[in-house]
Amino acid sequence: MVRVARTVNLIAALVVSGAVLYVSFVGAGPLPALGPVFNPSTGAWTMAADAAGVESQTLKIDGLQEPVKVTFEKDGTAHVVAQTDSDLFLAVGYVHARFRLFQMDLMRRQGEGRLAQVVGKAALDSDRFELQLGLLRTAQLEWSQADEVTRVALSAYARGVNDRIDEVKRLHQLPVMFTLLGYQPEPWTPVDTLIVKGDMTQTLNFTDTPLVMELLDKSLGPDLTAAWFPVLPPNTQSPYDPGPYPSHTTVAPMTAMRAVTDSEAATAAALHDRLAALPPGLLATGGESNNWAVAGAKSASGGALLAGDPHLHLTLPSIWFQLTEDSPDYHTSGVSIPGTPVVLIGHNQHIAWSLTDAQNQQTFFYEEKEDSAHPGQYFWKGGWQTYTTVSYDIPVLGGSTDHLTVKLSAHGPVISERGLTTSVWWAGNLPSQDFEVLMRVGQASDFQGFRDALRDWHSPTHNFVYADDQGNIGLISAGYYPLVAKGQPWLPMPGTGEFDVTGTVPYDDIPQVYDPPGNIVWSANQRQVTSDYPYYIGTASNFFDPGYRANEIHRVLSQDGKLSAADMMALQTDTRDFLASEITPLIVQALAGDQLTPAEQQARDLLAGWDFRMDTTSAAASIWWTFWETYLSQSFDPWWKTKNVSVDRHELDDALGQDLEAMTLAGATPCQPPGCGPAPASSPCITSECAPGPLTVALRQAFHTAFTNLTGTLGADPASWTWGRIHTRELENLAQVAGLSYGPRADRGDGNTVLAAGGFPSTHGPSWRMVVDWGTHTFSGIYPGGQSENPASAWYENKVDTWWSGLYAPMLSADQAASSPGAATWTMRP
């Protein structure tokens, strides 16, 4: 009996010990390997030491030629002063990796299709798509073609990153997410830096617009699609480059939309669904950024003013890392993207610059002609061509390695073989020496140098705004504007050669202005040029902004009187909704004489007395926004239902909103699909058959529906329907850890305001605000986040409250920073 008890005891001890060791070494289910993760000295707890911040000290850094000083302001802003250019970039690499190593690793893995290696098969679709699209191939090509200056900079930067990687491995101080995911970062390479640049290019201008247009064409029909999604915007906008333009054939209006076949539509639907299932950020879904400049002649200080706030997905850590870079050839201050060595937006001693997305069409889809008699080939320019193939092995955590073969046609990678074989021509796949350009921009001292540098910028196309210390301003939309031989590039085109991209708009012909007579320049993702511009650059629905922010910026800047830096800051946080200012008076007018309940009268009065600002305390803001959503739905949903449109209508709200705005201001409403017939007030149908109905009826109906919806959601008292009750903003943790995000918190603005805050909650917006006054040589900037990715660090989100309040921090020089309170300095020695 004793023997049995002892044996049972032994078996139990073996089983329990085995279980404890297994969970400690391997983990179980959602639990990571508990041993290495919770080891107090080398596991996740090392984030406490890392979070303690920096102190003045001397560091030995391999690869340096001379000592380098890195000063940190109290808020974490870094100032790197080096005696050689190579040392500058090496030190920047070390500093980036010190504070953002996991973010950098995540970004390179995303672009290189290696996420599944560390997170498992959930990331396999993303990896397969990225390898098909070709960021890695492009980055490798760019590296092979890079000039000596770029090679030195990227190599030095990689050395600095690797110095830090070696250090954290040696000291067992890996950032917490590496520990939790159970892997160590591999050495950084220059190609990784080019991949990070590729990520940004993709998220800003790889679009599925032609697929969407094809689906719309098939369901709505060519006529309605051409009418609602035209080449030129239907509403009144404020292009910054009004011409005159070079003589050339003018843009053909979209009057001859071709019919789409069933097989084309099925192919587009399959590919559209595939792209829609990818993680957010892999597909450009619209841009919201602002920049503008005011010439010295219109500035209160007498010097040129510049303001820039690029709008991106707002994350913690932020996409930005703020720093100054000083070396013999570089004196720049601003924000950089971790993983890349240069200041992307900022200023040097003579010029300042910022950028917004230009939004022109840089993605074209081609349906390849194939034949079973010619396997592995496609028909192009009169003959059968053999696809080039590239093979990849994708390691998958917890699974077997995935093998992928990518086919490449003359147009680019084949990204779908479901139905018709579809390849994509994407400007982001063309080598673009953007770092060389940015380094030359950073060295420019006048517009000529700035413009010359941007000549080699290809993708993503950006509106680069400029202001210098001589009072000059400019704006140039640098990048490729592809030209197609013929056809309808807003739809997928035959891949047989006649419809290929044949070149780009000449650099001298791309949108640009310098010291315009009005003394202002501005961009907010609007179409940059008027209808007289002679080249096709994309449809109104190719994510060109509807233009409300640009209109508002233009309205404010063009008013009489001088402007100051404070005015620039006020405009960057402006919540006046331009569209609301146009439409609200018509709503109020339409409601005159209508049968209204006392509460409805109160809601109408709120609208009548509104200043069109989307402030958190404004009840009118909620009424307006709900009205507009209802009006859109009422106007277009019947078509979506009747025609079985597979594209989510909300994806197209910007484009449809422009149509609705234009029609409403013209006193009309959209026609309704046949069969809807006269309808009671609760029906979405406004009119019968395809004829415009009375605008007053439509506006009243939308108001009543919106009122009912708000009453149901927010209660019976319209005065309590404040915008902050329904509109919030959230800064999402990059690793999707909800507990490490900021918010959701009530916030002002909407998708149309200069202070962009579209969405519920809004997760997209001003990722960096910068204002420069060359008259007083004052530079201000702020971004929503902090310098460190370590959530336990005081620098994780320390800049958020300043940003949220619409305030700024001074952008100090390295010398100013060194004497600022609380500063600490690293002395890096070879």
Add this chain to the structure above:
Amino acid sequence: MKGRGWFVLMLAAGVAISLIGVLMGAWWLTFPAGLVIGAAVAPARLAIPTGGLAGLLGWGLPLAAEQNRYGLGPAAGSLAAIMGFSNQAAVPLILTCLVGLLLGLTGAWLASAVRRAAVPG
């Protein structure tokens, strides 16, 4: 049963092995530390808690040192959030101590069980 001195010596040895392992990144040494205690200390009802205590101290002392030097509050809160326990910063602290305790305890238990099974009768 040997004397108190032997017990204290074994406990100290276990803590030391565990501690060295934790500091060197060889966290798993806590388990062998438990094995040593289980093999050297009898009876099992004394050896097993001693192994657990050695593991607990081997992991808890460095944690206390980290707390003393840097403060663990923000790190604990962040880890809890990552684990899905927002606003429950104690969870990772408890888990850390529990891992150390279980490694030492199971090591001692296993060694004790082997020893007892090997003894005739």
